[in-house]
Amino acid sequence: GNSVTQMEGPVTLSEEAFLTINCTYTATGYPSLFWYVQYPGEGLQLLLKATKADDKGSNKGFEATYRKETTSFHLEKGSVQVSDSAVYFCALSGSNDYKLSFGAGTTVTVRA
Amino acid sequence: EAQVTQNPRYLITVTGKKLTVTCSQNMNHEYMSWYRQDPGLGLRQIYYSMNVEVTDKGDVPEGYKVSRKEKRNFPLILESPSPNQTSLYFCASRPPGLVNVGEQFFGPGTRLTVL
Numbered sequence: 061g062n063s064v065t066q067m068e069g070p071v072t073l074s075e076e077a078f079l080t081i082n083c084t085y086t087a088t089g090y091p092s093l094f095w096y097v098q099y100p101g102e103g104l105q106l107l108l109k110a111t112k113a114d115d116k117g118s119n120k121g122f123e124a125t126y127r128k129e130t131t132s133f134h135l136e137k138g139s140v141q142v143s144d145s146a147v148y149f150c151a152l153s154g155s156n157d158y159k160l161s162f163g164a165g166t167t168v169t170v171r172a
Numbered sequence: 173e174a175q176v177t178q179n180p181r182y183l184i185t186v187t188g189k190k191l192t193v194t195c196s197q198n199m200n201h202e203y204m205s206w207y208r209q210d211p212g213l214g215l216r217q218i219y220y221s222m223n224v225e226v227t228d229k230g231d232v233p234e235g236y237k238v239s240r241k242e243k244r245n246f247p248l249i250l251e252s253p254s255p256n257q258t259s260l261y262f263c264a265s266r267p268p269g270l271v272n273v274g275e276q277f278f279g280p281g282t283r284l285t286v287l
Binding site: 064092094101102103104105106109149151153156157158159160162163164165 | 176203209212213214215216217220222230262264270273274275276278279280281
């Protein structure tokens, strides 16, 4: 079945540092890939998505590129802020699948 | 404002005492689902509903029930809660169709503790 593996956290950074969260997946066919963010005390929000190979999703300074050859969808941000402190989830949906499969989540803390 | 609401937000109960967590959305979405979030496991789907009166099991349905009598509401029922159901629960909804599978709107979560 489909599955998502994320790098383990927690990750602690200083403001303006570069952030990378690794995500790799296993799926048949051509899945769609997503990053969700969960701010403290809130539900998950869709951060960005990519629906086909080589697509780049971007939002709020975050980017992720759908790499089919390496089955990866790593999340990056060039200069993080304290407000980026959250839990980040990588997720995928199969090409003919109504289900969304989530990774374990990575907790990111940004210090001033 | 488009939103998914859940109640209660926090609940402490005892083993075996039936409880219901309500979920309501105001976006006229056909698809709704329940997840539980546990450390190191991410989100796991409990049940989902493609439309009114249509529900199906997710990955971890044991010990849970749901009903979908109206489009906007999708309550989660624990008939006889046990301590292993202590978790953070999220309700979500989304528009219909495969293209919208990832466009999920999540509620704020319900923190449940079963003693």
